[in-house]
Amino acid sequence: MQRLLVVEDDNSVRMTIVTALECEGFDVDAVGSTREAISRLEGSQYPIVISDIYLDERTGLDVLNAARKGNPKCQVILMTGRGTMETVMAATRGGAFDYLAKPFDMDQMFDVIRRAQATFEGEEEKEDVVEDLPTSEMIGSSAPMIEIYKNLSLSAPTDATVLIEGETGTGKELIARMIHNNSRRSEKPFVAVDCGAIAPTLLESELFGVVKGAFTGADRDRVGVFESANTGTVFLDEIGETDLSFQLTLLRFLQQREIRPVGASRSKVIDVRVVLATNRDMQKMVDEKKFREDLWYRINVIRIQLPPLRERHGDVPLLAHTFLNRYNDRYNMSGRLTESGMKTLETYAWPGNVRQLQHMMERMTILAPQGRIDEAAVREAIVAMEPRDNGSDSLADTEADQIRRVLAATNGNKSHAAKILGIERKTLYRKLERMGLA
Ligand SMILES: Nc1ncnc2c1ncn2[C@@H]1O[C@H](COP(=O)(O)OP(=O)(O)OP(=O)(O)O)[C@@H](O)[C@H]1O
Ligand SMILES: [Mg+2]
Numbered sequence: 001m002q003r004l005l006v007v008e009d010d011n012s013v014r015m016t017i018v019t020a021l022e023c024e025g026f027d028v029d030a031v032g033s034t035r036e037a038i039s040r041l042e043g044s045q046y047p048i049v050i051s052d053i054y055l056d057e058r059t060g061l062d063v064l065n066a067a068r069k070g071n072p073k074c075q076v077i078l079m080t081g082r083g084t085m086e087t088v089m090a091a092t093r094g095g096a097f098d099y100l101a102k103p104f105d106m107d108q109m110f111d112v113i114r115r116a117q118a119t120f121e122g123e124e125e126k127e128d129v130v131e132d133l134p135t136s137e138m139i140g141s142s143a144p145m146i147e148i149y150k151n152l153s154l155s156a157p158t159d160a161t162v163l164i165e166g167e168t169g170t171g172k173e174l175i176a177r178m179i180h181n182n183s184r185r186s187e188k189p190f191v192a193v194d195c196g197a198i199a200p201t202l203l204e205s206e207l208f209g210v211v212k213g214a215f216t217g218a219d220r221d222r223v224g225v226f227e228s229a230n231t232g233t234v235f236l237d238e239i240g241e242t243d244l245s246f247q248l249t250l251l252r253f254l255q256q257r258e259i260r261p262v263g264a265s266r267s268k269v270i271d272v273r274v275v276l277a278t279n280r281d282m283q284k285m286v287d288e289k290k291f292r293e294d295l296w297y298r299i300n301v302i303r304i305q306l307p308p309l310r311e312r313h314g315d316v317p318l319l320a321h322t323f324l325n326r327y328n329d330r331y332n333m334s335g336r337l338t339e340s341g342m343k344t345l346e347t348y349a350w351p352g353n354v355r356q357l358q359h360m361m362e363r364m365t366i367l368a369p370q371g372r373i374d375e376a377a378v379r380e381a382i383v384a385m386e387p388r389d390n391g392s393d394s395l396a397d398t399e400a401d402q403i404r405r406v407l408a409a410t411n412g413n414k415s416h417a418a419k420i421l422g423i424e425r426k427t428l429y430r431k432l433e434r435m436g437l438a
Contacts, residue, residue: 004027004050005048005049007031007036007051008052008079009052010052033055034055034060034063038066047071047073047074048077049063049075050109052080053091060079060080060091061091064076064078064091075097076096076097077096077098077100077109077116078098080100085437088404088408092405092407093408099400118369125339125340125372127337127338127339128317128337133321133325134322137174139315139322140312141315141318145307152179152304156182159183160301161299162301162303162304163277163299163302164278165304166353168279168355169309169355169356170308170354172277172279175304188231188233189230189231191225191228191234191235193225195238197238204246205218206225209223209226209261210262214263214264215262226253227259230270230271233272233275237276239276240280240291247295254295255298274299276299282296319357323361323365324373327365327366328365331409333365333366335372337373341372348382356385359385360385363384363385367405384421385422400431403421403428403431403432403435
């Protein structure tokens with residue numbers, strides 16, 4: 001029989017709860033003040049405590065702290081009819097298991113208690129441990145990554161143009177920065193340009209600059225990226241998204257190392273190293289005449305091909321633990337990976353590569369019940385974070401609880417919270433409204 005402590009100052013509410021719990025076979029102790037509650041908690045241990053928040057001169061948060069101090073595994077369920085964002089956040093930070101908004105029906109309460117009980121199961125599962133986590137920025141010691149480091153250590157110190165290829169989220173930008181940081185230009189500017197995000201007609205003036213009056217809208221002289229990054233490195237991301245006319249301009253620049261701002265009559269010599277990246281199949285683009293062959297030969301000198309994460313599963317444990325540590329620190333959490341959790345991570349296909357793993361670890365560090373990232377937690381996160389076409393709803397039935405935890409961890413930052421939860425911001429607002437917390 002499970003023991004339970006109920007703390008509620010309203011006699012009739014307390015009686016109702018106690019009667020319902022006793023009918024379900026619980027062994028219930030009930031008190032009506034924080035003073036009695038705290039002295040009970042000092043005298044004996046309860047696995048589960050259900051407490052009202054607004055009681056007397058002290059509150060349910062004091063009961064929560066006393067319960068967790070006496071027994072860190074104690075699950076405290078708080079209830080109130082006057083919840084605000086602030087009290088909910090304080091309760092969540094204090095480690096409350098869940099939060100019941102009054103009035104609630106008894107089935108809701110039983111449901112929360114069952115979930116609290118479930119956390120006591122499976123506690124014996126072993127934790128996955130990794131000794132000597134690397135402190136480097138780039139994580140990975142699989143064979144293909146070692147090849148990449150070799151390649152990098154030779155090419156980074158030179159001024160050679162480097163092309164980085166790889167699926168989304170494999171670390172192309174990270175590699176580009178490492179090339180810069182390990183070159184003699186490391187103290188000089190590094191400027192990244194997402195060629196796919198700039199309208200083709202504007203890309204040339206963005207990179208090479210423009211003089212006032214060159215076209216409508218060019219209301220003043222503008223310095224281009226190549227000039228502002230002079231003596232440093234320019235990273236041209238998504239180079240496969242550019243059009244043929246820009247490709248010709250870029251080819252000329254790579255051959256002559258001179259820029260002529262749009263509308264200018266004279267050119268200037270510029271000293272920048274160019275690193276490029278793409279997630280396209282460039283050879284195919286060349287064959288289909290969507291990418292200039294002459295430019296392709298010019299940039300295809302040193303190629304770094306980043307393997308997708310599914311081809312280097314051996315790197316998953318290092319990456320997962322690195323991200324786990326990062327988010328435990330950032331959010332002041334104590335998430336830990338179990339062996340089954342790690343196994344599930346290792347066998348997943350990772351369509352979004354390292355970035356997806358990183359986001360998933362962020363989410364699970366905050367949301368995994370009792371910070372235990374096991375198989376169930378990983379499966380839940382995979383389902384929740386898989387791209388959906390309707391973009392509306394992916395949260396499980398414990399969604400209110402998840403929303404509270406994520407908001408507490410992100411200090412109430414709703415856009416960041418929505419991202420971690422895998423829902424749109426407006427969906428989060430709607431849900432908060434329904435929870436009475438808008
Ligand atoms: N090997 C790695 N070690 C540690 N962190 C990594 C590694 N690879 C990628 N990351 C992290 O994953 C995230 C995505 O990496 P990055 O932005 O470099 O990917 P990308 O290949 O440029 O993706 P996209 O094509 O979508 O732009 C970043 O936060 C990056 O720091
Ligand atoms: Mg990128």
